[in-house]
Amino acid sequence: MEILPANSRPTTSRAMTTNLVEEAKRLAGIRAVSEHFDPSARYVGIGSGTTIIYVVEAIKEVIKQRNITNNIQFVPTGYQSRQVIVDAGLTPIAFDSLPDGVMLEVAFDGADEVDEELNCIKGGGACLFQEKLVATRAKKFVCVADYRKNQSRLLTSWPSVPIEVAPMAARTVITALRALGSPAPKVRSGILAKAGPLKTDQDFFIVDAPFKPLLTASDVRNGQDGSGKDGVWDIETLCQKIKMISGVLEVGLFVGKNGYETQAEGGQGGQKPVAAYFGMADGSVEVRRARPGTSLDIV
Numbered sequence: 648m649e650i651l652p653a654n655s656r657p658t659t660s661r662a663m664t665t666n667l668v669e670e671a672k673r674l675a676g677i678r679a680v681s682e683h684f685d686p687s688a689r690y691v692g693i694g695s696g697t698t699i700i701y702v703v704e705a706i707k708e709v710i711k712q713r714n715i716t717n718n719i720q721f722v723p724t725g726y727q728s729r730q731v732i733v734d735a736g737l738t739p740i741a742f743d744s745l746p747d748g749v750m751l752e753v754a755f756d757g758a759d760e761v762d763e764e765l766n767c768i769k770g771g772g773a774c775l776f777q778e779k780l781v782a783t784r785a786k787k788f789v790c791v792a793d794y795r796k797n798q799s800r801l802l803t804s805w806p807s808v809p810i811e812v813a814p815m816a817a818r819t820v821i822t823a824l825r826a827l828g829s830p831a832p833k834v835r836s837g838i839l840a841k842a843g844p845l846k847t848d849q850d851f852f853i854v855d856a857p858f859k860p861l862l863t864a865s866d867v868r869n870g871q872d873g874s875g876k877d878g879v880w881d882i883e884t885l886c887q888k889i890k891m892i893s894g895v896l897e898v899g900l901f902v903g904k905n906g907y908e909t910q911a912e913g914g915q916g917g918q919k920p921v922a923a924y925f926g927m928a929d930g931s932v933e934v935r936r937a938r939p940g941t942s943l944d945i946v
């Protein structure tokens with residue numbers, strides 16, 4: 648009789664969950680690309696993380712199938728993102744090499760959590776500063792994720808807000824975050840804790856700051872208090888407060904307006920996606936879209 652190791656069952660079910668999640672990401676990537684990638688685009692933004700790999704695969708497939716002469720330049724959001732672009736045989740261009748005034752046609756990126764108003768938490772993989780630069784330089788930011796990221800409020804399942812900080816300011820930033828009600832903000836360590844804190848593409852640290860689940864704009868309109876009383880914040884207020892702390896480079900909350908809204912007002916890109924594609928465990932893809940030109944309506 649074969650004797651299975653004590654951990655064989657959890658390992659098997661863990662492997663099955665991993666497959667489900669990977670397949671969910673892949674299907675979401677294909678759908679997002681089919682609806683938002685225009686092969687005649689000049690510049691396209693590519694985010695960071697594991698999901699974006701499927702997006703780039705899908706882009707590559709579209710280019711191959713339509714036999715298109717590929718003149719597109721892809722703007723990465725960090726080292727890993729650039730490698731994904733290069734490995735796919737696509738052409739990267741640095742963000743600061745973009746001609747002045749030029750907007751990206753679209754920026755695709757993942758997220759750690761997305762709420763029902765399309766606010767996002769990003770930075771779980773330590774990339775958020777360049778991601779925000781690229782998202783706000785795009786006519787539209789399109790988010791691609793799996794079903795675990797789809798929540799009605801941020802900080803429901805994802806535990807903390809990633810914040811990129813100057814190393815020498817980390818301790819004072821942590822003190823300021825505690826004063827905002829974060830119970831245990833921490834500098835994120837690298838894989839080998841003894842090697843010290845993880846470093847971002849900017850050579851900065853990430854501080855992960857837990858807070859209570861964040862109120863949306865509609866919660867505030869409906870009378871809920873997001874001013875930080877009893878540690879309850881609404882997303883925009885918390886994001887502004889954290890951004891004002893000296894030593895903070897950027898906050899992993901993508902809030903405010905999306906590209907449709909900013910352009911309707913004569914501006915450029917926005918932090919929020921115009922749509923989020925969630926690959927579901929049953930193989931379907933759920934899409935949450937902002938209606939072009941409107942502010943908070945989600946279709």
Ligand SMILES: O=C[C@H](O)[C@H](O)[C@H](O)COP(=O)(O)O
Pocket residue numbers: 694695696697698699756757758759768769770771772773774775778
């Ligand atoms: O820091 C990393 C980025 O914000 C990622 O886009 C985010 O963490 C989602 O990554 P993944 O696609 O691996 O879930």
